[in-house]
Amino acid sequence: MISYEYVDEIDSTNDELKRRASENKCHEYQVLSAGTQTGGRGRSGHTWASPAGSSVSTSMILFPESVNIERIFRITPIAAVAVAETVEKLYGLPVQIKWPNDILIGEKKVCGILNELITGDAGVAAHVVVGIGVNVHIREFPPEISDIATSLDIELEKANSPMITRCGKIVGSIWEHFVGHYEIFLQTGDLNEILEFYNERLINKGRTVKVFDPIEPFSGEALFMDETGALHVMTDEGEKIVDSGEVSVRGIGGYV
Numbered sequence: 001m002i003s004y005e006y007v008d009e010i011d012s013t014n015d016e017l018k019r020r021a022s023e024n025k026c027h028e029y030q031v032l033s034a035g036t037q038t039g040g041r042g043r044s045g046h047t048w049a050s051p052a053g054s055s056v057s058t059s060m061i062l063f064p065e066s067v068n069i070e071r072i073f074r075i076t077p078i079a080a081v082a083v084a085e086t087v088e089k090l091y092g093l094p095v096q097i098k099w100p101n102d103i104l105i106g107e108k109k110v111c112g113i114l115n116e117l118i119t120g121d122a123g124v125a126a127h128v129v130v131g132i133g134v135n136v137h138i139r140e141f142p143p144e145i146s147d148i149a150t151s152l153d154i155e156l157e158k159a160n161s162p163m164i165t166r167c168g169k170i171v172g173s174i175w176e177h178f179v180g181h182y183e184i185f186l187q188t189g190d191l192n193e194i195l196e197f198y199n200e201r202l203i204n205k206g207r208t209v210k211v212f213d214p215i216e217p218f219s220g221e222a223l224f225m226d227e228t229g230a231l232h233v234m235t236d237e238g239e240k241i242v243d244s245g246e247v248s249v250r251g252i253g254g255y256v
């Protein structure tokens with residue numbers, strides 16, 4: 001059962017759940033959300049800003065017993081789908097997904113997801129922390145990201161929508177959708193159940209992407225995500241399959 005806890009301020013909701021797990025003070029589907037984070041973290045070592053009362057910063061802990069640990073990174077797109085469903089159902093805004101798990105509206109990022117796997121030792125079970133940050137009420141972004149970032153309120157205003165965003169409602173909807181898909185994933189071990197929804201929103205599809213593979217970066221046309229969560233890219237040498245993890249993709253000359 002999902003349990004929710006809210007704190008006004010914390011360094012990072014991901015870090016707090018990991019600390020609690022290391023002391024065996026956490027249970028499956030425990031959610032921690034914060035009004036602001038003083039040390040919010042993004043992918044690839046970036047920081048993640050969570051201005052007080054303006055965004056959703058929420059994490060859930062999972063103790064996946066039945067799934068092979070290498071497969072657990074397949075849950076990344078499940079979180080992206082849960083956010084997309086939430087934004088579309090609650091606010092009617094059309095969402096795009098940038099592989100593997102950035103959520104965009106009108107080609108600008110509205111949400112980021114950071115999944116962390118702790119393999120477990122010394123009596124601590126292996127666990128995954130899924131961390132989600134959504135820009136909700138933010139009206140202005142720092143100049144370095146103002147071209148690529150947006151918030152739900154900005155997009156609702158652009159769409160002349162009278163809808164009012166509420167962080168608590170967003171959090172509840174995201175995790176309910178997430179757990180629904182995650183439980184199917186635990187049975188099947190693959191992403192077939194969400195694949196169509198995901199690929200319909202995949203903004204990279206048909207576009208040229210640069211793949212920042214640490215061994216050999218390359219470019220090609222993004223095709224689709226498969227049931228393992230990998231992105232298929234057509235290059236001059238043929239089709240390549242890109243696993244997530246620390247690999248990221250970018251458009252040529254831009255964010256997408």
Ligand code: BTN
Binds near residue numbers: 048
């Ligand atoms: C990204 O780089 O796009 C991922 C951003 C993830 C931010 C969320 S906010 C809640 C959780 N706690 C963190 O410190 N990071 C994640």
